[in-house]
Amino acid sequence: MPAESLASAPPAAAFDAAAARREFPALAQRVHGHPLVYLDSAATAQKPRAVLEALAGFYREDCANIHRSAHALSERATAGYEAARRQVQQFLGAASEREIVFTRGTTESLNLVAAGYASRLEPGDEVLITGLEHHSNIVPWQLACERSGARLVVAPIDERGEVPLEEFERRLSARTKVVAAAHISNALGTINPIAEFAARAHAVGAVLVVDGAQSAPHLPLDVQALGCDFFAFSGHKNFGPTGIGVLYGRAELLEALPPYQGGGDMIRSVTFEKTTYNDIPYKFEAGTPHIAGAIGLGAALAALTAWDMRAIAAYEHELTAYGLELLGGLRGVRLIGTARRRAGVFSFVVEGVHPHDVGTVLDSRGIAVRAGHHCAQPVMERFGLPATTRASLALYNTRADLDALAEGIGRVQAMFRS
Ligand code: 7TS
DSSP states (O other): OOGGGSOSSOOSSOOOHHHHHTTOGGGGOEETTEEOEEOBTTTOOOOOHHHHHHHHHIIIIIOOOSSSOOSHHHHHHHHHHHHHHHHHHHHHTOSOGGGEEEESSHHHHHHHHHHHHHTTOOTTOEEEEETTOOGGGTHHHHHHHHHHOOEEEEEOOOTTSOOOHHHHHHTOOTTEEEEEEESBOTTTOBBOOHHHHHHHHHHTTOEEEEEOTTTTTTSOOOHHHHTOSEEEEETGGGTSOTTOEEEEEOHHHHHHSOOSSOSTTSEEEEOSSOEEEOOTTGGGOOSSOOHHHHHHHHHHHHHHHHHOHHHHHHHHHHHHHHHHHHHHTSTTEEEEOOOSSBOSEEEEEETTSOHHHHHHHHHHTTEEOEEEOTTOHHHHHHTTOSOEEEEEOOTTOOHHHHHHHHHHHHHHHHHHHO
16 A cells, blocks of 8 residues: 555554445446446446435425525525535545635646646746646646647656656756646556655645546545645546536635636626636636535545545555456456556456457446546557556455456457457
8 A cells, every 4th residue: 555545544444345335226237137347437436325315305405506595495505515615625635625626527627727827837837747647637738838838748657657756857847837647547557656746846846736536536635745736536436426526726826826717606796897706716616516516526525434535445455456466367468557556447458359349348248347548548659559448446346346357358358269
């Protein structure tokens, strides 16, 4: 277990995956006549009953707009939305709920930060990213660089799929204004050393933007201990609804950023001559937000907290080790991404079979995986592959799921041999 992923205290109790799994109704179904084996949580996670009930409960009883109307339902909706913000604050270890902005997801969170910096970067400035980023942590920075004249610099990955710290360090200088890096790679499973990145970025006066889409569902987080200036994650990968996400930003940095969108709720006063903006975080929440989504995300975080993120991380760490040994031992199967610090994401190629065919055959056996470039084309290019098949774990997976995957891969190989 990587040191940074664990708080100092050990989990109070071991994680009961079988009991947690029963909270996810979708996992009980059969697909193509087989029990569903869901191994695509890096794309999106299934939802526990508590989230489904929070969503239905909001629409059934509390449906109203927030921060405006003078009636009981609106007060309840506002209270639920703001309680969810406090839950996110605690989940991330943020200093204040003012530092928690609700967005549509990781993609929007990263675009919000990049658009803000686009107006502050200058020609000669540099933005440093890594070679394992998802497109949503590449393209917004390319746009920001195009608009500002700043330069995009990339710290490359090695054969294992790790970002060597000396490569990262070599590209940092007084010109670097922003460093943007994934906490965990969705294509390789690599866990980046965020605390080390933060220390080095801060030493040259740069801010560190962390794409936490793949870490928030799996690791106990403390954005202050990690040294993140910004941290983005998506509700839907965190067992919450789609269409809701989070941007954490240190208060003074959020205060200094310009608004992302204009509209209702983000203003203090509007005249045709001049508009003044609301305080953070409301300055970044123009228009009616995804109220039910925030409340649903709050329910997901409450469930995760009750299960204990440290216990979940310890459970997934063991399950990942089991999966690595199992898949690593299959003949004709090559794992892509062999970082020493890694999460439960297994990208692989089956010799002689296209990744999409692997995915299709596995699906016919009820096994859900993703095949493709995983919105990380530069990673595929680095390994000289058009695509991989990817199995990704979450807290509700078991060794039996991985056994089913290994058996399914065996069937794929048998079919394509004959
Ligand atoms: N960053 C990383 C590391 C991701 O894995 C993803 C989504 C995103 C950002 C974007 O998140 P969104 O919620 O805004 O779409 N990754 C994947 C995936 O691996 N398969 O489907 C989506």
